[in-house]
Amino acid sequence: DQQVKQNSPSLSVQEGRISILNCDYTNSMFDYFLWYKKYPAEGPTFLISISSIKDKNEDGRFTVFLNKSAKHLSLHIVPSQPGDSAVYFCAARTTSGTYKYIFGTGTRLKVLA
């Protein structure tokens, strides 16, 4: 039972436009939601996170939105750049006293020049 789902395996966007990556979750017992970026042959790199008590967090070109009623979060990248081309994973951390991280299956973003 995948508790964190990324339903779009891939996304292509023109350089300069907005990229929107989506993630759905099925469990309410998460305290943090995170986005990671991964290039081939490298470890995942932290991008941005949001606490479950907030609905928006912004860091430069990256904004994460959390809709708790819909159990949905999204990552907006504006403007998109060719260097943003990578696989993006969303993740959630449980609040059960121990920290279990559950990752989605990833979305491959391609930013076209």
Add this chain to the structure above:
Amino acid sequence: EAQVTQNPRYLITVTGKKLTVTCSQNMNHEYMSWYRQDPGLGLRQIYYSMNVEVTDKGDVPEGYKVSRKEKRNFPLILESPSPNQTSLYFCASSPGDSPTGELFFGEGSRLTVL
């Protein structure tokens, strides 16, 4: 430089030959964990450790062992590797009181079991 270091980065082995993938972090983090990445399945947590001598199973612990005798090290042990453990493995760490929940990842260890 703050980092998580895994070794080996690449390994080809045969079924049944015990192996250990080491993980070390120099950030004094309490939390450490192991993940495997497989096509179409994303990253799945194998084991995690909240602190020294405290470990717990993740979602896919079968066939793996871990130990946390020191804060900085968290080795992953495959007692009798099988071909279905061929995968890309990542170690990660985090401070216990992280304000962002951020995990710091190593560069990965690609394991092939023949």
